[in-house]
Amino acid sequence: MLEQGLIVAAFGKRYNVELADGRILSCVTRGKKVDNAAGDRVSVKLTSNKEGVIEKTAERDTLLYRSNAFKSKILAANVTQILIVLATQPSFYEDLLNRCLIAAEAAGIRAVIILNKSDLPNPDALDKLARYAQLGYISLPLNAKASVDALRPILAGHTSILVGQSGMGKSTIINGLLPEVRSKTQEISTTLDSGKHTTTATHLYHLDNDSAIIDSPGLQEFGLYHIDSIALEYAFVEFRPHIGHCKFNNCTHTHEPGCMILQAVAKGEIAPARHQIFQQIRAENAVHIYG
Numbered sequence: 001m002l003e004q005g006l007i008v009a010a011f012g013k014r015y016n017v018e019l020a021d022g023r024i025l026s027c028v029t030r031g032k033k034v035d036n037a038a039g040d041r042v043s044v045k046l047t048s049n050k051e052g053v054i055e056k057t058a059e060r061d062t063l064l065y066r067s068n069a070f071k072s073k074i075l076a077a078n079v080t081q082i083l084i085v086l087a088t089q090p091s092f093y094e095d096l097l098n099r100c101l102i103a104a105e106a107a108g109i110r111a112v113i114i115l116n117k118s119d120l121p122n123p124d125a126l127d128k129l130a131r132y133a134q135l136g137y138i139s140l141p142l143n144a145k146a147s148v149d150a151l152r153p154i155l156a157g158h159t160s161i162l163v164g165q166s167g168m169g170k171s172t173i174i175n176g177l178l179p180e181v182r183s184k185t186q187e188i189s190t191t192l193d194s195g196k197h198t199t200t201a202t203h204l205y206h207l208d209n210d211s212a213i214i215d216s217p218g219l220q221e222f223g224l225y226h227i228d229s230i231a232l233e234y235a236f237v238e239f240r241p242h243i244g245h246c247k248f249n250n251c252t253h254t255h256e257p258g259c260m261i262l263q264a265v266a267k268g269e270i271a272p273a274r275h276q277i278f279q280q281i282r283a284e285n286a287v288h289i290y291g
């Protein structure tokens with residue numbers, strides 16, 4: 001008989017699956033296939049009272065990938081919101097922020113930008129943040145060390161994933177939201193003998209009956225090779241009104257005469273930095289496909 005469950009932790013080839021009654025099983029997938037992730041709803045065949053085999057994965061509402069030059073990996077499944085954690089200090093890479101926004105747009109997931117350590121002044125960071133707020137992204141200054149309560153209304157009803165460079169305060173946010181749950185999860189992982197990978201694993205934590213948060217290990221690079229050129233254009237929200245109006249219908253928006261996107265950049269309607277990122281990712285992906 002198959003049991004229905006939810007993947008609450010992914011450690012390479014091993015997954016912790018939570019059953020409806022709250023029990024947690026250590027599971028593997030059938031064969032060599034390792035394409036599951038935290039957030040997946042799965043059917044599991046029990047092989048002991050602590051272990052099982054994932055037989056089936058339910059269709060996903062959303063799927064978030066991270067890719068490098070060699071392969072795409074699923075970062076999380078069924079996420080409805082991506083929380084990008086930045087901080088006033090150390091300074092953050094706008095490149096990574098933009099890559100996260102593009103990944104979110106391409107996957108049809110809402111993106112929220114958190115500027116943590118707002119107790120440490122950094123006018124430059126606030127200016128940067130304002131540019132993304134203008135694009136329509138929810139942007140929230142936070143002092144996670146003092147309180148994470150400002151986050152709670154944003155998290156309600158969502159399955160959110162936290163992403164960000166190391167040192168921005170992701171652990172502080174998780175600990176603030178879930179003081180006891182986190183240590184309990186580590187205990188479960190230890191009894192299931194997956195504990196040694198705990199820090200590199202992706203974990204899903206329940207916040208309440210209809211909200212959860214997924215913690216992923218520090219994200220340093222975020223390849224977007226899995227996004228095709230059309231999806232890439234649409235991932236830039238401010239490009240959308242101009243798409244389809246260029247002189248050439250196969251316009252790459254990089255050098256062509258009669259390009260409406262380039263005209264919008266020239267008029268100051270599209271930030272040059274965002275167009276720059278677009279060109280860069282376009283070039284990376286082209287090398288990846290044809291190189």
Ligand SMILES: Nc1nc2c(ncn2[C@@H]2O[C@H](COP(=O)(O)OP(=O)(O)OP(=O)(O)O)[C@@H](O)[C@H]2O)c(=O)[nH]1
Nearest residue numbers: 116117118143144145166167168169170171172218
């Ligand atoms: N001043 C200030 N410091 C903070 C705040 N939030 C976190 N910190 C500090 O920033 C440092 C990094 O925080 P962590 O929560 O460990 O960062 P992380 O993003 O989990 O980093 P990794 O574990 O490397 O992925 C710690 O020394 C925290 O105490 C904040 O709001 N204000």
Ligand SMILES: [Zn+2]
Nearest residue numbers: 246251253259
């Ligand atoms: Zn164009």
